[in-house]
Amino acid sequence: EADIYQTPRYLVIGTGKKITLECSQTMGHDKMYWYQQDPGMELHLIHYSYGVNSTEKGDLSSESTVSRIRTEHFPLTLESARPSHTSQYLCASSERGHDTGELFFGEGSRLTVL
């Protein structure tokens, strides 16, 4: 069983609000990821990190930021939420250099922006 947690699980907010989605893992994994997934669609990589103080942009990164101050914590921030941000956000982690690249996912944060 994976030990990776996301909060909140569900969030409904108004346009223009700033929100932070939290993600924590207790497996000591170096690599962490944020994905966005709409129903029936592929996962899109938003941001990823190779370790502490490392952050990289994915395909959909332009409207969000991340930080990696501690190994176990990788929060995602939307500075000004818009209805187009309504989606499911999945956090994942993997061991650095693990040759199968298996990802462990959190349960997801489902965001609705009104």
Next chain:
Amino acid sequence: GQNIDQPTEMTATEGAIVQINCTYQTSGFNGLFWYQQHAGEAPTFLSYNVLDGLEEKGRFSSFLSRSKGYSYLLLKELQMKDSASYLCAVMDSNYQLIWGAGTKLIIKP
């Protein structure tokens, strides 16, 4: 561009066998993954193929042909709990995962 294709939806009968295909075109190849995702839940890892051939793991098997850019996931002795989406993903030359949209598998009694 990079592309992963898999059928949108498949239906099968409990106890039967089903094969879910995945074709890919990516810049480089460092392995192919299959994940299972039940509705409203997170994806969970099923299999990893990096060499050609068949990898068997219980009721599930995964096949890879790198020359054809093709993989399939074979599920035997289907159970109702196998109703889920099955995601194909390829690790490209930059070690990033490129994901397919998933195949929704519906199991009927």
